Amino acid sequence: MSLEQFMRCWDQTHVTWIKNNFTGFDISFMDNVINKQHKAFTVIEELLKGKETRLEDGISFKDKDGTERFDCRVKWWQPNARRKLHGDIMMECPAEIYDKPPNPQ
Numbered sequence: 558m559s560l561e562q563f564m565r566c567w568d569q570t571h572v573t574w575i576k577n578n579f580t581g582f583d584i585s586f587m588d589n590v591i592n593k594q595h596k597a598f599t600v601i602e603e604l605l606k607g608k609e610t611r612l613e614d615g616i617s618f619k620d621k622d623g624t625e626r627f628d629c630r631v632k633w634w635q636p637n638a639r640r641k642l643h644g645d646i647m648m649e650c651p652a653e654i655y656d657k658p659p660n661p662q
Contacts, residue, residue, distance in 0.1 A: 571599075572604075575604075607630045611627060611628050626649075629649055630647070630649070631647060641658060642656055
């Protein structure tokens with residue numbers, strides 16, 4: 558298995574950060590990975606789980622544990638040509654916007 562196949566979301570900026578900053582799984586690195594304020598947290602979180610995007614105002618959903626969420630993970634593997642509706646773009650997309658196109662920014 559290649560590194561590209563292992564990663565949930567291939568982001569070259571994050572991969573470059575890892576190459577330049579990762580020296581091993583020592584205490585310092587692990588402390589940084591669990592610190593939401595540290596770049597290491599974002600890099601590892603997004604490479605392993607994928608990026609998230611904010612839902613439109615007033616839209617949320619309950620996750621499997623019943624926690625209300627205002628962000629969804631992006632289907633990063635979806636080709637741009639197939640990103641027409643919210644359901645094409647977001648995992649766990651709320652039903653009320655699933656079949657609607659995203660608002661232009």
